[in-house]
Every structure is written in C-alpha cells, then in structure tokens.
Amino acid sequence: MAQINSEAAAQAGGALNNLPTDAFVEILLRLPPITQWRCRLVSRHWRAVIDERTPRRSRPKALVFCVNMTMAPVSSAYVVDDLSDGQSREIWRHRSYDRMIGTCNGLLCLCGGTNPIALANPVTGETLDVPPSSYRLDAGLVSVDGSTFWVTKGAERVASFDLGDESFTNVPLPVDVGGGRHRCHLTEVHGRLGLTVSLDRQTPPAKIEVWVLGEGRERHKWSRRYNVQVQGVEQLLARPHFAHGEYVLTTDTSKWTEHVYGEPTKVFGHRLRDGGRPLVSGEVRSVRIRDPGTEVASITTNSCLRGTFAYVETMEPLSCYKLDS
Numbered sequence: 001m002a003q004i005n006s007e008a009a010a011q012a013g014g015a016l017n018n019l020p021t022d023a024f025v026e027i028l029l030r031l032p033p034i035t036q037w038r039c040r041l042v043s044r045h046w047r048a049v050i051d052e053r054t055p056r057r058s059r060p061k062a063l064v065f066c067v068n069m070t071m072a073p074v075s076s077a078y079v080v081d082d083l084s085d086g087q088s089r090e091i092w093r094h095r096s097y098d099r100m101i102g103t104c105n106g107l108l109c110l111c112g113g114t115n116p117i118a119l120a121n122p123v124t125g126e127t128l129d130v131p132p133s134s135y136r137l138d139a140g141l142v143s144v145d146g147s148t149f150w151v152t153k154g155a156e157r158v159a160s161f162d163l164g165d166e167s168f169t170n171v172p173l174p175v176d177v178g179g180g181r182h183r184c185h186l187t188e189v190h191g192r193l194g195l196t197v198s199l200d201r202q203t204p205p206a207k208i209e210v211w212v213l214g215e216g217r218e219r220h221k222w223s224r225r226y227n228v229q230v231q232g233v234e235q236l237l238a239r240p241h242f243a244h245g246e247y248v249l250t251t252d253t254s255k256w257t258e259h260v261y262g263e264p265t266k267v268f269g270h271r272l273r274d275g276g277r278p279l280v281s282g283e284v285r286s287v288r289i290r291d292p293g294t295e296v297a298s299i300t301t302n303s304c305l306r307g308t309f310a311y312v313e314t315m316e317p318l319s320c321y322k323l324d325s
Helices: 006-016 021-029 033-039 044-053
Strands: 061-068 074-082 087-094 099-104 107-112 115-121 126-129 142-144 147-151 157-162 167-172 183-189 192-198 207-213 222-230 235-237 247-252 265-271 285-289 294-299 303-311
Touching: 021 044, 033 044, 061 099, 061 265, 061 294, 074 107, 074 294, 087 294, 099 142, 099 303, 142 183, 142 192, 147 183, 157 192, 183 207, 247 285, 247 303, 265 303
Parallel strands: 222 285
Antiparallel strands: 061 074, 061 303, 074 087, 099 107, 107 115, 115 126, 142 147, 147 157, 157 167, 183 192, 192 207, 207 222, 235 247, 247 265, 265 294
16 A cells, blocks of 8 residues: 655645535545545545545444553453443453553554554554654643643643644643642543543542533633542543443443452443433533443453553554655
C-alpha cells in the first residue's frame, strides 16, 4: 500500500474543498472503508465530511489492558466481543512492562520504561517504533479526536495540544479540585474529552460526576452528563473508557495498584436502564451501581489492570504510517 505524502495530500485537500459537498461525498463513497478513514487525516473539513456523511466503521468494542507483575513481566490486551455474555479473548501479548496510552484506527499506542513509544496492530502482529521526542510527560494523558489533553500541575486547568494545527490551548476545570477536596481523572466519553470528579473522600468514592467538554463553538465549555452513585460494592468506574454503548464498566478497586496471587483481574458491566440512548443537550444521566454487575472480563493471569479502551480491529498495515523518506 502506498504511503501518504503529506504535501500531496494537502494539495489534494485544498482542491477538493472547492467541490460541492454532495459531489465530494460521492467520490468518498467509492473508496474502501480503510482509505476513507485515512482520508480523515488530510484536514478538519475532510474529517467532518467523512464523519457525518459516510457509513460508520464497526462499533468499537471494550478493550482491557493488563500487566503481569511477576519476575518476567508480560503486557496483554483482551477484547470483550459481547458485553452481555462476558466473553473475552486475548488479542495481544508482549514480554515487557508496557503502559498503554490509547487506541486509534485499530492500533494500540504503547510505551514502557526505556523502550520507545510504539504502535502495534494486534490483528496483523506488526509493531512500529515512533521516532523519539525531546519532551517527556509522565502524568496521565488522554487523546481525543486529534488532540492530546492533560491536567496542569496545579490541577486548575486542562491543557491540550492539537495535532492538526500544532497549537496549545487550555480550559479551566468545571469544578474546584484544589486542596484535595475532589479527585479527578481524565477520561473519554463517546469520542469526547471527559472528566470524572469524586464528590467525597471515600475509597472508593460513593458519588461521582462526569463532565464532558463541548465541540465547535462549545469547545471551551463543560457540561455535566452523568451522576454516578456507588452503593454496597467496592468498585470504581473503569478508565479511561467507562461508557461502552448501553453499558457502564467498573472494576475492583484493588486491581489498579496490586494483585492477590491467584485472583483474576475482573471488569464488570452495568446495563443502563435507558439502553444507552444518546443524551439530548443539557440532559444528565443518573447511574446507580448497587450490585457487582455482570462479569464481562476475567483475566486469570497475575495481572494489574492498566486501563479499558475502545477498540476496532483493522487489517491496515503499519507501513502507511512511516514518515516520508
């Protein structure tokens, strides 16, 4: 498969921007789905048209990432094909202490220790090292829709870097988390940046708010979309992805930091009463978790949970992501 030449792609993008949208869509629909998806990288206009006017790719599945903490560490990724029956399968394994950053276009982004950041395609078995950067970020990151986000040191704002136009922006947090009153974690909610905020100091927290950052003209505005109450069970919202279709995912509180030998790492699904229908503007979904839920993934290796993600399988080779020579 030919590689994408960035200069040629930019020239083509500028020419096709002058076409009527309907004609542009007709051209896009003649392309294979993988090619359509890669064309989203050309410009924001192309990405918007492809997202709104072409058929959606396969619905993402829940992906669970774990690290075996024995003398010979092993990192593994498991996909839950159907949250209703809890069947999971291992799709990737590597003998190293890797940390998963996220997923995009069916690829896993991994880093660990002194190893370079790498891309992996579990379907084809390929891996590709990312060229080294002169900067290092040790705190939690979330990448959503072409931008990477992190919480500033004072936990007062969320900073972001747009990978398209290489610009930095920041927005204030929706609530005051200073002084340790609240704990917060970045997350992703249906393709948009989210923030979970614990409203109490219990471990695990009994009350959690989930805020979502807007898009377009609302891109600097937060809206509260979930109120979560946890009663009678010691479970946490899975992160960075907890909302998967009509399910909310949780995990044992202990599995983020330690593992008791012989006990499996578990992820649980809680089906939403309204079937996970899209929320209208200004609507807040109330979620009450009063029982452990359905066990959707049970990983029997001596592993610590390192995250749940949204994942779509792809046969696209990694060669198309290599830099132009």
